[in-house]
Amino acid sequence: MSTTVQPPAAAPKHMNRLGYTIADYKGADSTLCAGCGHDAITSQIIKAFYEYGVEPYRVAKLSGIGCSSKTPAYFLNMSHGLNGVHGRMPSLGTGVMLANRTLISIGVSGDGDTASIGMGQFVHLLRRNIPMIYLIENNGVYGLTKGQFSATADYGSKAKSGVVNQLPAIDLCAMAIDLGCNFVCRSFAGDPKQLVALLKAALGHRGTSLFDVISPCVTFNNHDGSTKSYKYAKDHEELLHEISFVPFFEQINVEYQEGEAIDVELHDGSHIRLRKTDKGYDPTNKGEALDTLRNCQESSEFLTGLIYINESKPDFLTLLNMVDAPLATLPQERVQPSAEDLTEIMAALM
Amino acid sequence: MSYKSPQTLVVEEEQRGSGGAVINDFPVSGKNLFPSNIAGLPTWFTIRANKDGWIARRKEIDFLVAMNPETAREDVMGLDPNRVVVYEETLKANQYRRDLTFFPVPFTKLASGITPDSRLRKLLANMIYVGAVGHLLEIDPAEMEFALTKQFKGKAKAVTLNKTALDTGRKFAAENFDKSIVPYRCQRMNATKGKIIIDGNSAAALGCMFAGVTVATWYPITPSSSLCEALTEYMKEYRIDQDGKATFAVVQAEDELAAVGMALGAGWAGARSMTSTAGPGISLMQEFVGLGYYAEMPTVIFDITRVGPSTGLPTRTQQSDILSMVYCSHGDTKHIVLIPASVEECFEIAYAAFDLAERFQTPIFVLSDLDLGMNNWMSDPFKYPVKKFDRGKVLSVEELKRLGSFQRYGDVDGDGIPYRTLPGTKHPAAAYFTRGSGHNENAAYSERPDDYQRNMDRLNKKYETARQHVPKPEIAHAEGAKIGFLAFGTTHWAIIESRDQLAREYNLPISYYRLRAVPFTKDLVEFIEKYDRVYVVEQNRDGQMAGLIKLDIPAHLVGRIRSIRHYNGLPIDARFITDELVAAEKGEEN
Numbered sequence: 001m002s003t004t005v006q007p008p009a010a011a012p013k014h015m016n017r018l019g020y021t022i023a024d025y026k027g028a029d030s031t032l033c034a035g036c037g038h039d040a041i042t043s044q045i046i047k048a049f050y051e052y053g054v055e056p057y058r059v060a061k062l063s064g065i066g067c068s069s070k071t072p073a074y075f076l077n078m079s080h081g082l083n084g085v086h087g088r089m090p091s092l093g094t095g096v097m098l099a100n101r102t103l104i105s106i107g108v109s110g111d112g113d114t115a116s117i118g119m120g121q122f123v124h125l126l127r128r129n130i131p132m133i134y135l136i137e138n139n140g141v142y143g144l145t146k147g148q149f150s151a152t153a154d155y156g157s158k159a160k161s162g163v164v165n166q167l168p169a170i171d172l173c174a175m176a177i178d179l180g181c182n183f184v185c186r187s188f189a190g191d192p193k194q195l196v197a198l199l200k201a202a203l204g205h206r207g208t209s210l211f212d213v214i215s216p217c218v219t220f221n222n223h224d225g226s227t228k229s230y231k232y233a234k235d236h237e238e239l240l241h242e243i244s245f246v247p248f249f250e251q252i253n254v255e256y257q258e259g260e261a262i263d264v265e266l267h268d269g270s271h272i273r274l275r276k277t278d279k280g281y282d283p284t285n286k287g288e289a290l291d292t293l294r295n296c297q298e299s300s301e302f303l304t305g306l307i308y309i310n311e312s313k314p315d316f317l318t319l320l321n322m323v324d325a326p327l328a329t330l331p332q333e334r335v336q337p338s339a340e341d342l343t344e345i346m347a348a349l350m
Numbered sequence: 351m352s353y354k355s356p357q358t359l360v361v362e363e364e365q366r367g368s369g370g371a372v373i374n375d376f377p378v379s380g381k382n383l384f385p386s387n388i389a390g391l392p393t394w395f396t397i398r399a400n401k402d403g404w405i406a407r408r409k410e411i412d413f414l415v416a417m418n419p420e421t422a423r424e425d426v427m428g429l430d431p432n433r434v435v436v437y438e439e440t441l442k443a444n445q446y447r448r449d450l451t452f453f454p455v456p457f458t459k460l461a462s463g464i465t466p467d468s469r470l471r472k473l474l475a476n477m478i479y480v481g482a483v484g485h486l487l488e489i490d491p492a493e494m495e496f497a498l499t500k501q502f503k504g505k506a507k508a509v510t511l512n513k514t515a516l517d518t519g520r521k522f523a524a525e526n527f528d529k530s531i532v533p534y535r536c537q538r539m540n541a542t543k544g545k546i547i548i549d550g551n552s553a554a555a556l557g558c559m560f561a562g563v564t565v566a567t568w569y570p571i572t573p574s575s576s577l578c579e580a581l582t583e584y585m586k587e588y589r590i591d592q593d594g595k596a597t598f599a600v601v602q603a604e605d606e607l608a609a610v611g612m613a614l615g616a617g618w619a620g621a622r623s624m625t626s627t628a629g630p631g632i633s634l635m636q637e638f639v640g641l642g643y644y645a646e647m648p649t650v651i652f653d654i655t656r657v658g659p660s661t662g663l664p665t666r667t668q669q670s671d672i673l674s675m676v677y678c679s680h681g682d683t684k685h686i687v688l689i690p691a692s693v694e695e696c697f698e699i700a701y702a703a704f705d706l707a708e709r710f711q712t713p714i715f716v717l718s719d720l721d722l723g724m725n726n727w728m729s730d731p732f733k734y735p736v737k738k739f740d741r742g743k744v745l746s747v748e749e750l751k752r753l754g755s756f757q758r759y760g761d762v763d764g765d766g767i768p769y770r771t772l773p774g775t776k777h778p779a780a781a782y783f784t785r786g787s788g789h790n791e792n793a794a795y796s797e798r799p800d801d802y803q804r805n806m807d808r809l810n811k812k813y814e815t816a817r818q819h820v821p822k823p824e825i826a827h828a829e830g831a832k833i834g835f836l837a838f839g840t841t842h843w844a845i846i847e848s849r850d851q852l853a854r855e856y857n858l859p860i861s862y863y864r865l866r867a868v869p870f871t872k873d874l875v876e877f878i879e880k881y882d883r884v885y886v887v888e889q890n891r892d893g894q895m896a897g898l899i900k901l902d903i904p905a906h907l908v909g910r911i912r913s914i915r916h917y918n919g920l921p922i923d924a925r926f927i928t929d930e931l932v933a934a935e936k937g938e939e940n
Contacts, residue, residue: 028794057780060619060773073783073795080773081783082618084611085637091608095615095623098565098599100774103619121611124604323595327564328620328772332739335562335597335622337588339734345556345584346731349546 017053017249025050027074032067037189037215037230038137042074044192045106045135048199049076052247060096060105064089064118067144068110068137068215087118090125093132094316100326101317104203106133112142115151115170126179128316129207133199136172136210137189139217140228147220154300158225173307174293176210177286182310183209184289186303188233189216194304197243197272201306204248204266207315214302233302240281240292240305241274264309274306283309376539379405381725381921386572386664392418401539404850405727406843407921413487413534415479416443417457426450434532436483438475453527455482460518465511474515481519486527488535491520546731550722551626553693553732554652555581557700558624559588560735563650565616565623566600567609569631572664573720574654577626578602606631610638610651614713617642617649618784620744620772622704626652629671630661632678639713640679641786643809646759646768648707648742650700652716654723657919666919667720669839670890675715676868676898682806686816687715687868691842696722697732699866702821708742710816711770719889721840721921743769750777758782758793759805766811813869820867825877828859833935834881838865838895840921841887847924848931856932865895870902878907883938885931887914889922 014021025046030039049059056078063069065086072081084092089107097105114122114136125134140153152172153165176184183205187195195213202209214233216222222229241262246252248269261275262282274283282288289308296303323330376399383394398408411429416422416437426435426446437443439454457475464474477498484494494516502508523529555577558566568578582600589597603609609625616623627635632653642649655671657663675687686706690699699716707714743763745756750771756779759768771780782793789805790796828849837845842864852858863877863884878884886896893913900908914930916922 055776057776057778058774061783078778078781080771080781081785082615083783083785083787084615085641085786088607088611088638091603091611092615092618094601094608095565095567095612095617095621096619096773098567098601098612099616099619099621099623100772103773120604121608124608317599320599320601321594321596322599323591323593323597326620326774327597327599328616328774330562330564330597332562334591335564335589336560336735336739341588342556342560342732342734345588346546349548350544350731 016050018055020050020053020056022046022050024056024078025076027072027077030074031070033219035218036067037139037213037217038068038071039074040189040192041135041137041195041213041215042071044195044199046075047192048196048203051196052200052203053249054104054203058102058104060093060100060103062089062093062096062105062107062132064109064113066110066113066142067217068108069113071108071137072106087113087116088121089113090118090121090130090134093134094125094128094130097130097132097317098320098322099328101131101322101324102326105131106135108135108137111136111138111140111150111152111172115172119151123175123179126176126181126208126210129180129182129313131207131315131317133202133209133211136212137215138172138212138228139215139221140169140226141217141221143217143220154227157227158223160220160223160226169297171293171297172212173210174290174297177289177293177308180313181210182207182308182313183306184212184308185210185306186212186214188214188237188302188304190230190234191237191304194239194243197245198306200245200247201243201266201270201272204268204270204272205309205311206267207313227300236300236302238279238301238303239277240279240283240303240307241276243305244273244275246271246273264311267311272306272309281305283307286310376401376536377403377405377541377728379725379727381407381721383920384665392421399536401537401541403541404843404847404924406847407721407923409920409923409925413483415483416441417475417479432533434486434534436479436486451531453482453486453523455479455519455522460522461515464514464518470511474511477512477515478519478522481516481521482523483519484516485520485523486529486532488529488537490536490538542728544731545728547726547728548693549576549724549726550690550693550696550718551577551654551724552580553696553729554626554690554700554716554718554723555584556732557697558650558704559584560697561622561701561704562739563622563624563704564598565613565621566598566625567603567612567616567623568600568625569603569606569609569627571606571628571631573656573667573724574626574628574631574652576724577652577654606634607638610635610642610649610713613649613651614638614642614647617707618645618647619774622650622708622739623648624650624652624704626654628654628656628664629658629674632671632674636679639685640681640683642713643679643683643685644681645784645786646711646770647784648711648713650703650707650714650716652700652718655717655719663919665720667840667921668889668917668919669717669719669841670894670917672717672868672888672890672894672898675717678713678715684813684869685713685715686710686813686820687717688821689717689838689866689868690722691839691864691866693722693727693729694732695866698735699821701735705737705740706816706819708744709740709819710767710812711742712812717839719840743767745769745771745775745780747775747777747780750775750779753779755779757791759789759808760791761808761811765815766808766813767815768808817869817871820869820871822871823866823873823877824864825873826862827880828853828861831859831861832882834861834863834877834884835887836863836865836877836884836895836899837887839889841889841916844922844924844927845887848927851924851928852931855928858932858935860931868898870899874899875903875907878903878910881910883910883912885912885914885934887916887922887927889916891915891917
């Protein structure tokens with residue numbers, strides 16, 4: 001990383017800027033299979049939220065149904081969690097954010113929960129640009145029901161049972177960009193450094209941030225012939241750029257040479273710096289992002305990084321012109337019109 | 351007239367001989383009977399007017415205005431003898447019957463004398479018949495002009511044009527017809543002073559607004575759409591604060607699954623949330639409603655019922671979603687259902703629903719129907735709710751500091767209702783994990799048989815507690831009555847008229863229990879114990895409420911329950927109930 005950061009002056013080394021230790025961001029013990037990619041992602045969520053310094057009580061954790069959807073129980077024990085019904089986390093999350101716009105929401109879903117049963121709600125969450133980190137733990141397979149293909153399984157990949165997938169995979173990142181999502185990234189459970197940087201950047205973004213994280217299923221989809229195995233992902237991962245994150249509360253110390261990196265200022269004043277690889281990729285260019293995704297689906301490349309970012313679009317809550325305070329706790333006098341109002345309404349109906 | 355002009359207008363009244371009186375300050379009720387389409391199919395509008403104030407549908411038509419070529423013959427053939435028909439001359443309605451009084455009017459010809467615009471002519475024909483009918487029924491011309499001016503408020507050109515049409519119709523009738531042969535007339539009364547006219551959906555929307563609803567999420571479906579649309583309009587007017595910002599969010603969702611999901615998410619996070627829908631929407635919401643019941647998340651769901659199953663008759667009325675509301679979702683679920691019968695109750699029960707949702711931390715259903723929701727009803731003005739909101743058992747930071755910890759699903763007070771915290775509560779013990787899978791008192795995942803059963807028993811206790819908090823029934827014991835009626839919702843209006851018919855025509859006094867909620871209060875058993883037979887009158891094929899009642903009451907009373915069911919898609923009428931009751935009672939004698 002080319003950027004050095006200064007720790008906040010007051011905080012001891014084992015605490016973040018709010019005085020919490022990393023243990024404060026942990027959850028219950030995981031009940032997933034040993035080596036599951038999801039557990040690696042859980043660790044990176046804990047790390048990112050700790051390092052960024054998120055108030056745990058302000059977080060709402062959301063999920064649907066499936067292996068992935070169990071994971072919110074495994075991080076941020078001091079945050080409220082809501083594990084809903086299969087494929088419907090987007091609507092619950094939307095309701096939560098409508099009720100209390102001051103919350104920070106993170107939704108964890110899977111490829112079945114999002115790309116099959118949940119597709120209907122997923123696309124509308126993206127259209128609305130609900131402020132939420134929407135993280136898909138994508139393993140191409142249904143784990144809890146023992147190994148059926150999901151809609152993100154790559155064409156030609158082989159299931160553990162030997163069946164070859166003959167249907168095209170849904171590219172969730174391309175779909176998200178098409179639908180107006182302004183923070184779209186793809187990452188890998190086995191690349192903690194990149195994932196933590198992206199998660200912290202997402203915390204500084206306003207609106208939906210979409211994470212398509214390849215997360216191998218060690219039990220049902222980690223064999224030869226799978227395109228979502230640890231080995232396949234490690235062998236094929238290509239970085240779009242090297243990512244570093246400078247939070248709003250730290251100084252930027254090192255400047256890149258002109259043209260060497262792209263610096264994007266996020267909504268909260270943090271910066272995400274994308275140091276160019278030989279690909280020379282520009283994630284602020286929507287057309288280039290979509291072309292790149294299309295090309296890599298055809299060439300079976302596995303590109304990771306921040307695929308698309310646009311910090312200029314308003315989120316849904318802004319469009320609704322709601323009061324700043326949470327709607328949930330507005331007192332009666334602010335939400336009940338007066339007796340004179342009722343008299344006026346009644347008079348108009350006479 | 352506030353409705354888009356129907357192609358056939360049906361007016362019915364009491365006979366002149368019995369002292370009937372209509373339209374100037376006397377009680378009327380209007381019902382729009384329309385098919386499921388945008389335009390192009392025949393529509394009927396029925397107006398009922400009588401001095402006694404009966405407002406249920408009456409199936410016999412006394413005065414028909416036939417404008418629609420497709421249905422004129424059928425409508426004329428369906429009349430009882432000696433009734434009156436005003437009709438477009440070219441329809442030649444008088445060819446079908448010899449036992450009716452006919453008044454042919456050349457509406458189209460008269461309209462073309464007023465305007466050369468053919469599109470406008472069609473609309474003016476409707477106003478011409480209003481003028482003609484006004485003359486025949488002796489409606490005060492000044493009142494008609496007043497109504498017209500009010501309807502076209504501020505549109506001087508429209509007022510002038512329509513007034514010309516009105517006069518044309520009146521003049522034609524005066525010159526060509528002998529109104530003394532019309533056995534009906536309108537007489538001035540003072541029965542509508544201070545009354546309002548409103549539809550049930552708008553009334554419910556007002557109830558929600560004054561109940562402080564903050565999140566409303568919905569998907570368009572007839573006949574419920576106008577509820578959230580009215581809510582949006584009222585909120586834009588009365589729920590914008592000094593900074594010009596909204597103290598609410600109304601979201602049109604992508605479907606009913608998302609609508610109820612958003613409402614539940616918002617309720618979980620502490621908002622007073624709601625959705626409104628009709629039968630097909632309830633079907634789609636089932637899984638989520640089960641989550642709301644089991645994970646204990648508040649919201650309010652309005653079901654403006656229409657005729658099912660499937661798409662059914664989407665623009666016709668029925669009370670056929672009772673079981674799908676009470677038992678909404680899979681597994682052992684049961685829900686609180688509130689049942690308004692009038693527009694005033696739509697307002698009041700909407701208000702009560704939010705208190706109950708937050709008190710009981712569960713989805714609360716409100717059962718309205720197309721007849722109540724979409725038709726205009728006369729009412730006293732709504733009373734301002736003075737009661738303080740009941741936000742239920744929500745622990746604050748201060749309470750958590752004092753308690754140190756809390757059990758999300760524990761029964762501290764012995765009423766089955768646990769305490770909850772809202773996300774955003776700044777205390778280390780505030781957070782808990784909500785899930786639709788098995789959980790214990792601490793909201794931890796559990797598949798232990800004892801944990802599961804204890805939790806289900808507590809939910810049952812909570813439901814029992816609700817019996818003391820839901821709206822109480824309205825009970826009328828009739829002197830000397832041996833039998834009773836039990837009805838709910840819009841059936842009420844036909845019941846009160848039927849009771850009057852049975853008392854006058856058959857000297858048969860019948861007591862009446864108007865149910866206003868499920869679960870039932872203890873009043874139900876007390877009522878049934880008093881009577882030999884209780885006739886449950888409802889608008890569905892299978893007697894859904896009668897079935898629920900039989901499940902709930904002691905076995906020795908089950909044999910007293912009888913069932914009268916009306917399910918042809920039209921609002922139930924008093925004569926139907928009277929005839930059914932008399933036939934059934936004859937059967938009891940044999």
